[in-house]
Amino acid sequence: MNDPKGEIRRISVSDIQARKGGVPLACLTAYSKPMAQWLDPHMDLLLVGDSLAMVIYGMETTRGVTLDAMINHGAAVMRGSERACVVVDLPHGTYEDSPQQAYASARRVLDETGVQAVKLEGGVEMAETIRHLTDQGIAVLGHIGLLPQKAENRGGFKIQGRDDEGWKRVMADGQAVTEAGAFAIVIEGTVEALAREITETVAVPTIGIGASPGCDGQILVTDDALGLFSDFTPTFVKRYAELGEDINRAAEAYAADVRARSFPGLEHCFGVPKDKK
Ligand code: KIV
DSSP: OBOTTSOBOOOOHHHHHTTTTSSOEEEEEOOSHHHHHHHTTTOSEEEEOTTHHHHTTOOSSGGGOOHHHHHHHHHHHHHTOSSSEEEEEOOTTSSSSOHHHHHHHHHHHHHHHOOSEEEOOBSGGGHHHHHHHHHTTOEEEEEEESOGGGGGGGTSSOOBOSSHHHHHHHHHHHHHHHHTTOSEEEEESBOHHHHHHHHHHOSSOEEEESSOTTSSEEEEOHHHHTTOOOSOOOTTOOOOOOHHHHHHHHHHHHHHHHHTTOSSOGGGSSSOOGGGO
16 A cells, blocks of 8 residues: 555555455465565455464464464564555464453564554454453454364364354354454355355454455465465365476476586586686
């Protein structure tokens, strides 16, 4: 976003909130400085998601990542971006015990990275915590529907809202998170009509992943969208590139060059007379 002098200005949480019902928000995850640099010119919001536990560190769930790790990745993404709104996930075990615990964790994330907001998973049961954070001036991105941090306790990675009870629960979650002051809400893994109804009901933007084209924005895990993470590809992912295959080809070509002594060439070496290069 440009300010009146034409200088680049970072998109704020208020800018995101003001996009309710407008041009859809384009959001992706980012975990590193170089990836943030590539994505920043195009994205409204970059999420330093705890999905990095699985995508970067090869853990089986998102629950193993620490607050320190999230802070390191958040700081890296801030170094690589100047335009997008950046949000860091509060990882499992750092916010659920009490609003005070959540405040201490969120405070560290904001102070040590400079990002604009934190995201935390949960609806009605986290409303008091979200209210506590927002009352203290900490911007919160809500996350309802399928909750990866809690999936183990809820019978796995299941699409939410297939039955009446589940539908009502996620609707109530959307309302509670909005009333508690979240500036926007990620809706993950719900039946399409439920995400659409929540979007029509709540006053803040909804950002869908495996949700609905009717949401106010969309988010994907970048490594899924770019073909870098190939352990599995969920149905809701569209692959925009096959970078994993490019890496494979590049590594094969490099190994062949090294083994054939065709890399390095003299042009890659120091102190070689110009006529030999
Ligand atoms: O951790 C993450 O990447 C997320 C997105 C899937 C929304 O929470």
